[in-house]
Amino acid sequence: EVQLVESGGGLVQPGGSLRLSCEASGFTFSSDWMHWVRQAPGKGLVWVSRINSDGRSTSYVDSVKGRFTISRDNAKNTLYLQMNSLRDDDTAVYYCARGWFDPWGQGTLVTVSS
């Protein structure tokens, strides 16, 4: 069974940092692009970042460029999102998703607040 499990969320102060992880199983992780998508409380879905299969190509939504870094370790079947200079409006559930957005993980909540 294809499965994605996120971790690393929590409460952080504005300006702080957090690293999210997404552990993949049930498929050949090294063959697929991966994405991060976020959802602020009570709001819709926003694509955040993607990385290609070998990790050499990345893209970001404008609002996180220069602050967030997506990466992957294919030997560990794990996707990462390093989030720096966090702001209040980064508060959201962060989901990882495979390829053409199937499947999604269960999400991890990031709360930025003083």
Place this chain on the structure above:
Amino acid sequence: DVVMTQSPLSLPVTLGQPASISCRSNQSLIYSDGNTYLIWFQQRPGQSPRRLIYKVSNRDSGVPDRFSGSGSGTEFTLKISRVEAEDVGVYYCMQGTHWPPTFGGGTKVEIK
């Protein structure tokens, strides 16, 4: 960025009756390879999104055949032929033709 507009915002439906959700883009979603990368997701209360339909009309494995997708160019529709209680949730369309991927604002399906 491509703007995706869904309607209605809220859709109260009687059990067993049909439901239809509209999704419009402000640019054609036909890619240079001839495919149209329009996806529909279902998000049940308290759950993560689940892909239902990809490339306009292709149902994912395990998705009931009461769900169907149609459309072309800039106008797309998700139809539920007979709504069941388990269909309650928010439905999102997403385009993957143009970078970056963008989502519609969502349509909340609820039972009358």
